[in-house]
Amino acid sequence: MNKVSYLGELEHMLLWTVLRLGDEAYGLGVRDHLEEVAGRSVARGSVYVTLDRLVKKGYLESWLGDPDEQRAGRARRYFSVTAEGKAALRESRDALVSLWDGVEEAVEEA
């Protein structure tokens, strides 16, 4: 996969959310936060599948926490953005910025 593959919308949002949540970024927490910030509900399956895909792409890393009574003794899977993930975010941002360049006025006028 070429480095300059663009991040999808959900991928973007998930990377941001994981960054924002820091040490508390685990599946359900990410979903809750995403709904809060984005103001919309995101399909459960899409969140998990996408998180997994980001791990496989190397943009996120994950580890299991301690078993949790609240979760029937199951652990939380925590995520954090890797250097690669941050790079991808940057690249994506740069690309977007250059894309935005010169069209902002047109958008504002409408």
Place this chain on the structure above:
Amino acid sequence: MSEVGGGRGNEDGPGREPGERRGWTERLLARVIGSEEAAEGILGDLREESRRRGVGPRSLRYRATVLGLVPRFALERLRRPGTSRAHPRRPLSRLARGHQSTVAALLHDLRVAVRSLARSPGFTAVATLTVALGIGATTATFSVVSGVLLRPLPYPDSDRLVRVHAAWEGNSVGDLSPGEHFDLLDRLQTFDAFGTYGYDSFTMIDNDGARQLPAAFVTAGVLQALEIEPMLGRPFGPGEDGPASTGVVVSHGFWQRELGADSAAVGREIPGQGVTLLGVLPPDFRLPEGVLGGPPVQMIAPLGLDRAQIESHGSHFLLGVGRLKAGVSVEEARADVARVGAWIYDNHAADYGGPMRFDALPLSEALLGDSRPALLLLLAAAVFVLLIACGNTANLLLTRADARRRDYALRAALGASRTRVVRQQFLESLVLGSLGGAAGLALAYAGTAGLVALDPPDIPRLDAVAVDGPVLLFALLASLVTGLLFGLLPAVQAAGRDAADSLREGGRAVQGGRGGERSRRLLVVGQTAFAVVLLSGAILFTRSFEELLDVDPGVDVANVLTARVDTPAARYPDDAEVRAVYGELETRLAARPGVVAAGAVVNLPLDRDLGDMGIELAGQPIPPGGDKPAADWQVVTPGWFDVMGPTLLAGRFLDARDGPEAPGAAVINETMAERFWPGDDALGARFLLGGGSRPGWVTVVGIVRDIRHDGLATPVKPQFFVPHRQFTFWNGGGPVRDMALVLRTDGAPAGFADDVRAVVREVDPRMAVSVVRTMEEIRSAALSRPRFLVSLLGAFGLVALAIAAVGIYGVVSYGVRRRTGEIGVRIALGAGRGRVTRLILGEGARLVGTGLLLGTVGAMLLARTVSGLLFGVSPGDPVTLVLVAVTLGAVALLATWIPTLRATRIDPTRALRAE
């Protein structure tokens, strides 16, 4: 979901507390997710979330949520295959560790199997029907085998009962003589009880007229050996079975009908019989031979052997039965009997025509052994039908599996392991097998009723045949084994299939894998081979049966009526009177309009076997230690020859000249003439009847062609006929009292039964007429066992042929469908109809030809094992082989024809577009 305990694997890292056991929805999801870490996180999230919302882990809602995620992950894995294995997949055994969850998973798969079968009712119906035919045939046959062969005889500890018999060298089983009875009784050491008996009849006269009822005459040892416990009264004991004894026991039916079920009748005389009722037998009681069927004996009377009067050991007419001491093996008993037998022979060698062997065998074997090979042959044939049916079903399943390759691939992609796919396949087979088994059981019920209705008199104990516990168990096992058997190949195929390949092929339903193709062909070859074996069996036995029908019995059985009558000593104390009565009957019967001739005989041909008698040939002294000759004896009135029409080869028949005062005369058969007077003219030769029977010395006045008295397929022994008016039994026993009347009629003989009764009434109103039969009926009964065998084998052969034909049709037409494209190209390139026809027919021919070849070899090998049941045809009978090949070829051609036609009509443009 609430199952607690049983930790997860340790792949999650050290030091972790085991989490709650996953429910089946959770396990499914975990499988689809693929990575254990991701699964742990996600499942934990789901529980945390549901807890927050107050949704229980066992609720439908929770399960729905979990299952709702499955397609999303499955889709992801299909899109990006091979990227999900962050952790090795957990093996199924660990997944389904707990007993409960295994059951749950099985139940789930079972539901899936049932649903999947319900979705294709056509397939399910055809498969079920095929299996049902196989299981039905097998189960029905097994019910007969179980009822006839496996059920113990109805006596206490019946495995301790043995038949004791004597036999001339070369003969298998023979009866015992009175002298041997006493010697055995005195000297046997391994027996608790020993006795001998014979069957006869007695005449019962009341207001309804006279009837002859079956009776048995036994020594007390028989009652002891069989452990007969009368329902009322007592049996007669030792000392009560001598010549002067008059105490009898009667059947329950006799007691009810004739004695008004009066308990007070016990201890009193039975009216008109001159005997005293000692006991009444329980309702279902039967003497050993009665166990085989036939009318039950109504009276058991003392045999009346007199130790003081034993002169000869040579007259064999008694059946021996004994009960072994507890713990004595049959082998020990045989040695004991042989030891006593050797003593008897050594001390009475002069009484015997040749070396006499004495032996014992289990009573059940003695009674049922004859029917064993035939029944086992039928069972084997039925199992073959079942195997062929299995082949067809396996074929159907393979085809169906091919059509569902994409389905399997998808399941594999969804995380189903091969084991799981195989299990699914097996479950479907088992469900099919059970369905087929249930339907087959219904068929077996009907079939068993049909078999019993065929009522072959020679297959014993048919009344004991029923679909009962052992039979049900057999059907259940057969269903399961069948299901496994025909599920095996498709399952192996499914296991060997590569999911990715199947998906890449784009899931074209018709595209069968190479392996599948090979299995299918193999199955058809196997089916054909089995069908060939069955078919050749059926044809072989049909030919054998035809040979049997062609056997000349030596007498003319057409238009002959027979009936048994008796002249009991109680009413005919004078011997001359007995002879006069038969003469009178013969004259009066012959005078009836429509009656061509009339006579009387002791034993009817093809009905009862003849006994043999030691004889002495004039001018041929037996060298010391040499063999004394013996021949089968028959007593007739002169009219018998006119009625039965044996072929006279030399001399004359017995006639009016051979009166009581005339010199002793005998007619002998061809075999006797050749055996005892080889190269000489037997006419005029003289021989002495054994045992002091009269007329003593007789002169051969005629020679007749052999009569197959003991059975159409039984070799003929030396046989002689002496006149009723001259003959008396050994030891001054008097004339033959119980005879069969025979009359030749000029029309359908059955219509003359009333004439017989009328004439008998005229001669003696108290004389009973029993067992009125035509000779054709007797011949037909003698053929009943081979007929039974042939009709069943024929039916099995036809079913096998039909199933195999369907199999061949299925495979060839499947091949055509699969090669539609290829054939289309051929046609587009100019291949004519003939070419395409040859292509498809050739394919069918190769399969059928291979099967035919293998089957023929198998049939020839197997036929040898049943050659004992064949008559007049060799196991490798070439006519049979040709007939099988032609029949099977014709059927196979028919089965291949339709798909071939379809192939020639393939429209190339359409075929190619479909590609």
